[in-house]
Amino acid sequence: MYPDQRGGGVSDAPHASVLLKPVLDFLRPRAGVGFRALDCTVGAGGHSFGLLDRSSPDGRLVGLDADPYALELAVAALAPFQSRFSLLDRNFSELAELDLEPMDAIVFDLGLSSMQLESSGRGFSFRLDEPLDMRFDPRSERRTAAELLNTLPEAELERVLREYGEEPRARRVARIIAQRRQTRAFQRTGDLVAAVTAALGGARGRIHPATRTFQALRIAVNEELGALEAGLDAAVQLLRPGGRLAVISFHSLEDRIVKWRFRAWADQGGVHILTRKPITPDNQELQLNPRARSAKLRVVERIA
Ligand SMILES: C[S@@+](CC[C@H](N)C(=O)[O-])C[C@H]1O[C@@H](n2cnc3c(N)ncnc32)[C@H](O)[C@@H]1O
8 A cells, every 4th residue: 555645735636647637638527427537547546636626516436457556545535425436456457348338538648657666565665675566466477577577588678678668778778687697596675776787887967777677577477559549549448529638648659659549540430639749747747747838638538
């Protein structure tokens, strides 16, 4: 369980959600129209809170999260809305199987939450020394980051680092990992930071040299890109005519998938794209929440 990270803010809303205002403005939660929303990445419940709050007293919400501990927090955060929401600890890659009703609004806020980064104990951050797990759902049978590091063939490791981390020196990092694991298996984030530092040198400038490697492993462990494709395809099918889908991505691999999916649906006449260019956080948001700096929001509306 995470510590309660709710802190001040608007009414009792949980922490600062990325691009909250534009998401709510696009998704138009409102009362008296049987408004239904789906939050595919509930996390601490910030976007869900806004959707329920602005559609009071009758709007309803279904929320998903692959991380069961995140949902425990969300239940507490959304308690004021009592019976108007239901939360499911499911991966959005399984959305098509969930048999949900048509929705007016769907949101994906991809990646991981600051709670997962800072206090999950699952090795998402290179700043903390923790076991190398990185699974959003620690009960799943997916291979952990340590298992991937200790078992993937060197060439496959290189591909993961290059494709999912966009690490230009992937070959060198993969080589050092493959050498080091012969004498001692990777177990903790500190082992990985030491290997990347040995390959690329120590921290210089604002971006830590292990940033790309950690991103790559997290994406590989959770098969995030495949999940996103499946989740988006199921989500657009769930929209009512006039319903809107908003997606916040945090790196170019995700944003590319979102952009191309939206274009393909628009070409088929299924949606209007409402964001010709992605919406990004303004200076005020960036000052409050520097982690939002790479966020991009894209939105489509289902055509009747
Ligand atoms: C950035 S956080 C969401 C924060 C949330 N919008 C808020 O305002 O508090 C992303 C959440 O998505 C979840 N997540 C990531 N990939 C997922 C997937 N494939 N299926 C379900 N949940 C996922 C993570 O566990 C994390 O809790």
